[in-house]
Amino acid sequence: MNQHTRFNLPICLAVEEDAFFHSDEIIRRYIPDMIGQKTIVVSEEFLIGIYREKITDISRDFGNAEIVAMKSASFDEAVAIAKKVCIEDIKVIIGIGGGRVLDTAKYAAHISKAVYICMPTSLSNDSLASPFSVLETVGAARKTISCKIPTAIIVDTNMIINAPEGQTLSGIGDTIAKHTALYDWKLSAAKTGTQVDDFAYALSRMSYDSVYHCDEKNMKSRVFIRILSRALVMGGLAMEIAGSSRPCSGSEHLFAHAIEEYYPDIKISHGMGVALGTIPACIFQGQSIDGLLGFFSTYGLDINPQSYGISEEMFADMWLKARTVRTGRITILDEIKHDRVQLNEIYARMVEGK
Ligand SMILES: [Zn+2]
Numbered sequence: 001m002n003q004h005t006r007f008n009l010p011i012c013l014a015v016e017e018d019a020f021f022h023s024d025e026i027i028r029r030y031i032p033d034m035i036g037q038k039t040i041v042v043s044e045e046f047l048i049g050i051y052r053e054k055i056t057d058i059s060r061d062f063g064n065a066e067i068v069a070m071k072s073a074s075f076d077e078a079v080a081i082a083k084k085v086c087i088e089d090i091k092v093i094i095g096i097g098g099g100r101v102l103d104t105a106k107y108a109a110h111i112s113k114a115v116y117i118c119m120p121t122s123l124s125n126d127s128l129a130s131p132f133s134v135l136e137t138v139g140a141a142r143k144t145i146s147c148k149i150p151t152a153i154i155v156d157t158n159m160i161i162n163a164p165e166g167q168t169l170s171g172i173g174d175t176i177a178k179h180t181a182l183y184d185w186k187l188s189a190a191k192t193g194t195q196v197d198d199f200a201y202a203l204s205r206m207s208y209d210s211v212y213h214c215d216e217k218n219m220k221s222r223v224f225i226r227i228l229s230r231a232l233v234m235g236g237l238a239m240e241i242a243g244s245s246r247p248c249s250g251s252e253h254l255f256a257h258a259i260e261e262y263y264p265d266i267k268i269s270h271g272m273g274v275a276l277g278t279i280p281a282c283i284f285q286g287q288s289i290d291g292l293l294g295f296f297s298t299y300g301l302d303i304n305p306q307s308y309g310i311s312e313e314m315f316a317d318m319w320l321k322a323r324t325v326r327t328g329r330i331t332i333l334d335e336i337k338h339d340r341v342q343l344n345e346i347y348a349r350m351v352e353g354k
Contacts, residue, residue: 007240012152015229019156020054024061037091039065042105047097073100074136081108098122107133110147118150122167125174129236155229170271175231177252177274178208180281184250188330200242207234251331252277258321268308280346284332316343
């Protein structure tokens with residue numbers, strides 16, 4: 001396929017104060033054809049409880065769109081929603097929620113070929129605009145499945161400012177992970193004699209830079225939320241352009257996947273898991289960690305493994321498992337020996353935060 005036609009970009013990226021109160025006007029501005037089309041709103045029971053007024057308002061603005069409370073963030077649920085969409089001639093799916101809702105609604109839209117409007121209630125990771133959905137498959141097992149990116153993304157800055165702080169911290173962590181992910185991507189390209197996609201690389205680098213070098217140190221400010229929203233969306237687009245998650249996911253993500261798959265009792269958000277992974281990944285890559293440590297402390301990202309119940313023993317085992325959790329993905333972990341003494345030293349540094 002032609003390099004220049006293999007990807008899609010969203011038609012609309014609106015990051016505005018109180019955007020959820022005039023989402024219909026925003027859509028009318030960008031995709032007027034969608035107004036008046038049969039629409040459903042997909043969310044979750046507890047979110048519909050918390051944001052009843054806003055969600056009802058959005059439903060009314062889109063022709064009294066039916067509000068569907070999804071039961072799980074699973075492949076089966078996405079298929080069930082897609083089935084409803086096809087049978088009832090629904091043309092537009094609006095997803096309102098966090099990662100679980102957005103991934104399920106995105107995949108339902110992908111299989112039913114409906115237009116997908118993504119309206120996040122928190123900024124916890126870059127799946128917002130990515131061409132992937134993480135869905136439960138059998139039992140608690142989850143799989144990352146490729147799909148079409150959203151047609152429109154509407155971020156309400158007021159909504160995000162009021163979201164739980166942990167969600168925003170997770171979004172910051174997922175953005176900072178691009179630093180080590182990009183190193184690993186280049187390394188993999190050099191090893192396999194392939195080429196990184198320069199444009200995807202630049203987008204992901206800019207996404208990282210915009211947050212890492214941000215002058216606004218208050219993560220609850222409108223300015224910061226706007227920068228973070230765009231950074232997460234740019235990360236998603238970098239993946240779409242590259243046709244893989246490599247611009248945003250390297251050894252630090254393998255570490256987070258190892259926690260998820262082998263230590264399901266450890267309660268840590270995706271973004272914080274990868275943030276924890278960036279420090280050792282940086283050291284393995286021979287990069288300085290001083291800047292990152294300073295950044296994490298400025299925004300209050302706690303990278304002490306003990307805070308999450310991760311012992312020195314578990315930490316070393318997680319890095320051992322990280323080597324095999326996604327086979328076929330070349331990272332710095334393929335270049336270094338598993339060194340228990342070094343891992344214990346890194347663990348101690350992370351506990352002390354320096
Ligand atoms: Zn991620």
